[in-house]
Amino acid sequence: MVSWTFRMRPGRLLQEPYASRQAPLPYPTGWFMLVPSRDVRRGQVRTCRLMGEDVVVYRTRSGRVRAARPYCPHLGAHLGCGGRVDGELIVCPFHHFAFDGAGAVARLGPGYSGNPVRKGLGVLPCEEVNGGIFAWVGARPDEPPGWHIPSLAPSAAKVRFTGCTELATHPQEINENAVDMGHVRALHGYPDFSMPRAPVPQGPTYTFAFRVTRSFPLFGQVVADATVTLYGLGLMHGIFQDRGQGWQMDLLIMSCPVAPWRTQVTIGSRISFDTSHGRWAALPALATRTLGAAATRVNLHAAQKDLAPDFPIWNTKRYISPPGLAHGDGPIGAYRTWAQQFYPTLRVSRPG
Structure with missing residues (x-):
């Protein structure tokens, strides 16, 4: 599958809104995309940031993706700095201790015997779904996932992504835009x-x-019916759809x-066509796939x-x-009430 990458411009960051005092919302619980699947090849170890800490993401020889805290429990080496994948194991660069997917020591380094490491490598629940690698963060470090992100295939099976952009905001604020009807009319110009x-x-x-009337490249001005689902605060x-023209666009916004x-x-997106629709039924499968890839790139x-x-609004x-x-x-108050479940230890002012 061909992938295209675009760098989003975050706009000028005029100030750090909470640089001098505590931010009003803590880190939420849930699933958060660390990196697109395409960016972690077999045998590769990659370091990502999640809630103020490093996380190493690696893909084993069989293609399984795993995520772990980066520091070796032996003497603290960072596995993202010289660590390597050996089959289904990740190997510390310092003393070559190897750890399995559960974080247990699977093999000692050369010259070692016994059980010098009593504590395993910290692992995070990790799932690869919808073209991304997601990690679970619970209210406690040992809390198992309380829910899962469903596969959105086939409509999102071949999602193309933008490059990742870092903004001075919070996942709750990003998702709130979807229900903020006033800003869609004023800022984005959809009356x-x-x-x-x-x-x-x-x-x-x-x-x-x-429902909104907007211009879709290659399709012109369209009255589009849309359904949006938030999966926690990490995935929108x-x-x-325009059933009259027989096409559908999937749009994913991941916030980590x-x-x-x-x-x-x-941002991820894919455009697909209803091949039973008269407009597309006569085209061979290769033609609809090629057209879908081109339309996805443009859209x-x-x-x-x-x-x-x-971006500049969020940044300031x-x-x-x-x-x-x-x-x-729009239903901003109802949305914020729903979002409170992702802060199990926080008392949040009830929305108006």
Whole structure:
């Protein structure tokens, strides 16, 4: 599969909004994408940032992806600095101790015997789904995943991603934009943006629908029906459809907190065609795949352009809680109430 990468421009960062005081929202629990799958090859070890700490992500010989805390429990070497993959094991660069997927010592370094390492390597629950490598963060270090991100295939089976962009914001703020109807009309210029019914919160998911008239490259001006589902605060999946023309665009926005009030944002997209639709039925499969890849590339640029006006806002705004909501804002209060479940130890002011 061919992949295209685009670097999103975050805009000028005028100030660190919470550089001199504590940020109003802590790190949330849930699943967060560390890196796109394409960026970790077999045998490769890669260092990522997650909530103020390093995490090493590696792919074994069989293709299995794993994530672990980077420091060897023997004498503290960083596995992302010279560590290597040996079959299904990750090997410390310092004394060549090898660890299995559960973090246990599978092989001692040369010249060692007995059991010199009593504590295993810290591992994180890790899943590869929808073109990304996600790690689970619970309320406690040993808390197992309380839910899972479903596979969005086949509609998201071949997602193309932008490059990762770091912004001075929080995952909750990024997802809040999706229900902030007022900013869609004012900042993005879609005056007919509307939600035909109230959002549906269901455990860690939050689903809502909307209709908007907008221009899609290669398809022209379209009245698009969209359904958006939030999977925790780390993944937003939007489906835009024009059944009359027989196409669908999947849009994914992944938000990973890398430091206090710093979030890494990645956009993924794919356009697919209904091959039973008269417009596409006569085309061979290769032609629809080629057209879909070209349309995906163009529309990924369009999605990036759509999101770009939000970057300077996120980089400089402050979080207001409770918010001073006005008629026409959209269900911001309901969204924030739903989001509180991802801060099990935090008392949050009830939204207005």
